[in-house]
Amino acid sequence: MKKFINAPEALLAEALSGIAAAHPGLKVDVENKVISRRARRSGKVALVSGGGSGHEPLHGGFVGEGMLDAACPGEVFTSPVPGQMVAAAQAVDGGAGVLFIVKNYTGDVLNFRMAAELAAEEGIAVETALVDDDVAVQDSTWTAGRRGTGATVFVEKIAGALAERGAGLAAVAEIAKRVNAASRSFAVALTACTAPASGKPGFDLPEDEMEVGVGIHGEPGRRREKLRPAKEIVATALDAILADQPLTAGDETIVMVNGLGGTPLIELYVVFHEIAAALADKGVVIARNLVGNYVTSLDMAGVSLTVCKADADMLSLWDAPVNTPALRWGV
Amino acid sequence: MKKFINAPEALLAEALSGIAAAHPGLKVDVENKVISRRARRSGKVALVSGGGSGHEPLHGGFVGEGMLDAACPGEVFTSPVPGQMVAAAQAVDGGAGVLFIVKNYTGDVLNFRMAAELAAEEGIAVETALVDDDVAVQDSTWTAGRRGTGATVFVEKIAGALAERGAGLAAVAEIAKRVNAASRSFAVALTACTAPASGKPGFDLPEDEMEVGVGIHGEPGRRREKLRPAKEIVATALDAILADQPLTAGDETIVMVNGLGGTPLIELYVVFHEIAAALADKGVVIARNLVGNYVTSLDMAGVSLTVCKADADMLSLWDAPVNTPALRWGV
Structure with a gap:
C-alpha cells in the first residue's frame, strides 16, 4: 500500500x-x-x-x-x-x-x-x-x-x-x-481504491475493463465492460440518468463532473466537453457546473456525473455566497 | 492505459x-x-x-x-x-x-x-x-x-x-x-504517471519504493527509497528545502502541499499536519497555505511541498482578490 x-x-x-x-x-x-x-x-x-x-x-x-x-x-x-x-x-x-x-x-x-x-x-x-x-x-x-x-x-x-x-x-x-x-448521479471506475485499513484494492479490475455504475466505496455497479472512449462512457452514464429523470429542451440544470480521486483534471474536462455536447444536442441548458474532485473515493480513478434539474430558486441559491475550503464564491 | x-x-x-x-x-x-x-x-x-x-x-x-x-x-x-x-x-x-x-x-x-x-x-x-x-x-x-x-x-x-x-x-x-x-519546492512520488501518447507508466517503481525528488514529468529525483511514514517523508523534503533556503524563528511563509494528481486529499492534509508541526518546532510561521491539487503530473500519486519566505508585500498581494477556476477569494 x-x-x-x-x-x-x-x-x-x-x-x-x-x-x-x-x-x-x-x-x-x-x-x-x-x-x-x-x-x-x-x-x-x-x-x-x-x-x-x-x-x-x-x-x-x-x-x-x-x-x-x-x-x-x-x-x-x-x-x-x-x-x-x-x-x-x-x-x-x-x-x-x-x-x-x-x-x-x-x-x-x-x-x-x-x-x-x-x-x-x-x-x-x-x-x-x-x-x-x-x-x-x-x-x-x-x-x-x-x-x-x-x-x-x-x-x-x-x-x-x-x-x-x-x-x-x-x-x-x-x-x-x-x-x-x-438530482441523479452515475459513476464509472477505471481502478479500485485502496482503503488504508485493508491495504489492498477493494476489487480486481482487469487492465482493459471498467466498472460501470460503481459506488463511492467501490461497491459493484451494473456490469463490467471493456474500456471505451470518453464519449461512449458519458453516453452510458447520461442515458442512465435520463432514463430515470427525463429532461426536455429548455430545462435548466446544474451539472457536476466529479473525479473520484485518481483521475487527472484534464480528463474531467474531456468528460465535461462530452456531457455539454450531449445535453446541448437535446436542448438542455447547463446553467451552472462544477468540474473537479468533490466527492472522492480515495485514490480511485473514476468519474461521476450528477445532473440536477434546477428551478429558479435553486439557481439563485446556488449563486449565493459560499466560503468553504472546497467551494468559494461571492465572498 | x-x-x-x-x-x-x-x-x-x-x-x-x-x-x-x-x-x-x-x-x-x-x-x-x-x-x-x-x-x-x-x-x-x-x-x-x-x-x-x-x-x-x-x-x-x-x-x-x-x-x-x-x-x-x-x-x-x-x-x-x-x-x-x-x-x-x-x-x-x-x-x-x-x-x-x-x-x-x-x-x-x-x-x-x-x-x-x-x-x-x-x-x-x-x-x-x-x-x-x-x-x-x-x-x-x-x-x-x-x-x-x-x-x-x-x-x-x-x-x-x-x-x-x-x-x-x-x-x-x-x-x-x-x-x-x-521559494523552494521538493516532491516525492509513490507511482509514475502515464502519459496518453505513450500509454504506459513513465518509470517503474517497485511496490515498496518511492522516488524522492521526482520532477513533474516523472523526471528522476535524488534517489529511490523504501516507503516511509508521512512524517519522515515530510522531514526529508523540508530538510532539502531548508538546506537551500534557511528559515529562522519568526519568518513568515506561504506553504503549499500539492497533490500530483493521484493522491487523495485526506493524505495531503496528513502531510500538511506534519509540515505545520515541523515548521512550528522551528518557530517558522505559516502565514498562508494551499492544500490540494494545483500543479499535477497527470495521475501520479505523489506530493510536492513548496515554501515561500514571504515579506509583507507578498502576503498583502496574496490576499488580494483572485477569481480563477482554481483559486478564488475576495470576489
Missing part, C-alpha cells in the same frame, strides 16, 4: 489536525471528530452532515458560510457514531433547529436516526434530508435503496444558502429534499 | 473545449490553444504563462482577475510553440507590456525566448520571469538548472495581484522574480 500516512489508525486524527492547521477559519474538535464553523449563529438553522472519511473534500471541505455548519467524519468508509453527530448538532445549534443531511448508507441512516432522537432529548429540533441520487443500482453492499453520492454537494450548497438567508427549519429541509429529488 | 479520453491526439482540444464550456467567463481559442480573460485590460500589464499540459489546473485554471491574463497549453508534457505564446500576448496586451512566466524546462525557455523576440517585433514590450524552485536536482531530463514547479502558483498569484493594482512591467517582473527567489 502506497500512501502518505503514518499509520491507518492515526489517519483521521492527523488529517483533522491538518485541516485545523490549514483552515484557521474552521473549528476542528479532533477528539470528538467534528469540523464546524467558528461562531454559532443564533437564530439560523444549522446544517450538519457527515459520513465515512475517504470522500474528501466531502464533508469537511464544505463547512463554512453559506453551506454546512458542521461535519462529522467517521473513519475511512465507516459511519460516524451518533455521539459525534449529537456533539456536532450541539456545537452549532443556534436555537432554530438542525438539518441532518444524510447520504443513504445503512450505517449513516441508522446512526443519524439515533442522533436525531438523542438531540431531540436535548431540546434540539432536528429534521433529516436523505440523499439517494445514484441511479446505478437499487440496492448495494451497504445500502437499501439508492446510494447517496454527488447530489450531496448540491443539497448542502443550496440548503445552506437558504439557511443563511434566514429560512426556517421546515423550509430548509424542504428544499434539501427537493434538490435531492431533482 | 485507463483514461477518460477519446484519443490521445484529441485530448488537448477536447479538454480546452470542456474548459470553455465549464467557464464561460474565460475565452478559449481552441485552434490557437490560448485560454484568456474575456476583456483586454487597457493600461494593465498582462501576465502570460504556459507549458505542457498534464499539470492542470496549471496554467489555464489560473487565468482570471488577479492572476494570469492568458495561458497557452502545449500537448501533454510538451512545450507550447512560440506562435501560441505570441497569439496569447497579442490577445491580452493592453499596451503596458506582457510578463511571460516560464517554468525552467529547456523547451519552454527556448520557445518563450523566441516568442518574446517575435512579440517585440510586433511592438509588445515583454519581460520574462523564470521559475526554478525545485531543489531536488541541479540538472534533469529536460532541464538545465533547477526545474520550475510549485512556486509557479505563487509567482502567478502575487505578480498577478500587483499587475491588477496597476504597477508597471518592471515592477511586476521584479516581484515575480523575487517570489521565485524566495
Whole structure:
C-alpha cells in the first residue's frame, strides 16, 4: 500500500489536525471528530452532515458560510457514531433547529436516526434530508435503496444558502429534499481504491475493463465492460440518468463532473466537453457546473456525473455566497 | 492505459473545449490553444504563462482577475510553440507590456525566448520571469538548472495581484522574480504517471519504493527509497528545502502541499499536519497555505511541498482578490 500516512489508525486524527492547521477559519474538535464553523449563529438553522472519511473534500471541505455548519467524519468508509453527530448538532445549534443531511448508507441512516432522537432529548429540533441520487443500482453492499453520492454537494450548497438567508427549519429541509429529488448521479471506475485499513484494492479490475455504475466505496455497479472512449462512457452514464429523470429542451440544470480521486483534471474536462455536447444536442441548458474532485473515493480513478434539474430558486441559491475550503464564491 | 479520453491526439482540444464550456467567463481559442480573460485590460500589464499540459489546473485554471491574463497549453508534457505564446500576448496586451512566466524546462525557455523576440517585433514590450524552485536536482531530463514547479502558483498569484493594482512591467517582473527567489519546492512520488501518447507508466517503481525528488514529468529525483511514514517523508523534503533556503524563528511563509494528481486529499492534509508541526518546532510561521491539487503530473500519486519566505508585500498581494477556476477569494 502506497500512501502518505503514518499509520491507518492515526489517519483521521492527523488529517483533522491538518485541516485545523490549514483552515484557521474552521473549528476542528479532533477528539470528538467534528469540523464546524467558528461562531454559532443564533437564530439560523444549522446544517450538519457527515459520513465515512475517504470522500474528501466531502464533508469537511464544505463547512463554512453559506453551506454546512458542521461535519462529522467517521473513519475511512465507516459511519460516524451518533455521539459525534449529537456533539456536532450541539456545537452549532443556534436555537432554530438542525438539518441532518444524510447520504443513504445503512450505517449513516441508522446512526443519524439515533442522533436525531438523542438531540431531540436535548431540546434540539432536528429534521433529516436523505440523499439517494445514484441511479446505478437499487440496492448495494451497504445500502437499501439508492446510494447517496454527488447530489450531496448540491443539497448542502443550496440548503445552506437558504439557511443563511434566514429560512426556517421546515423550509430548509424542504428544499434539501427537493434538490435531492431533482438530482441523479452515475459513476464509472477505471481502478479500485485502496482503503488504508485493508491495504489492498477493494476489487480486481482487469487492465482493459471498467466498472460501470460503481459506488463511492467501490461497491459493484451494473456490469463490467471493456474500456471505451470518453464519449461512449458519458453516453452510458447520461442515458442512465435520463432514463430515470427525463429532461426536455429548455430545462435548466446544474451539472457536476466529479473525479473520484485518481483521475487527472484534464480528463474531467474531456468528460465535461462530452456531457455539454450531449445535453446541448437535446436542448438542455447547463446553467451552472462544477468540474473537479468533490466527492472522492480515495485514490480511485473514476468519474461521476450528477445532473440536477434546477428551478429558479435553486439557481439563485446556488449563486449565493459560499466560503468553504472546497467551494468559494461571492465572498 | 485507463483514461477518460477519446484519443490521445484529441485530448488537448477536447479538454480546452470542456474548459470553455465549464467557464464561460474565460475565452478559449481552441485552434490557437490560448485560454484568456474575456476583456483586454487597457493600461494593465498582462501576465502570460504556459507549458505542457498534464499539470492542470496549471496554467489555464489560473487565468482570471488577479492572476494570469492568458495561458497557452502545449500537448501533454510538451512545450507550447512560440506562435501560441505570441497569439496569447497579442490577445491580452493592453499596451503596458506582457510578463511571460516560464517554468525552467529547456523547451519552454527556448520557445518563450523566441516568442518574446517575435512579440517585440510586433511592438509588445515583454519581460520574462523564470521559475526554478525545485531543489531536488541541479540538472534533469529536460532541464538545465533547477526545474520550475510549485512556486509557479505563487509567482502567478502575487505578480498577478500587483499587475491588477496597476504597477508597471518592471515592477511586476521584479516581484515575480523575487517570489521565485524566495521559494523552494521538493516532491516525492509513490507511482509514475502515464502519459496518453505513450500509454504506459513513465518509470517503474517497485511496490515498496518511492522516488524522492521526482520532477513533474516523472523526471528522476535524488534517489529511490523504501516507503516511509508521512512524517519522515515530510522531514526529508523540508530538510532539502531548508538546506537551500534557511528559515529562522519568526519568518513568515506561504506553504503549499500539492497533490500530483493521484493522491487523495485526506493524505495531503496528513502531510500538511506534519509540515505545520515541523515548521512550528522551528518557530517558522505559516502565514498562508494551499492544500490540494494545483500543479499535477497527470495521475501520479505523489506530493510536492513548496515554501515561500514571504515579506509583507507578498502576503498583502496574496490576499488580494483572485477569481480563477482554481483559486478564488475576495470576489
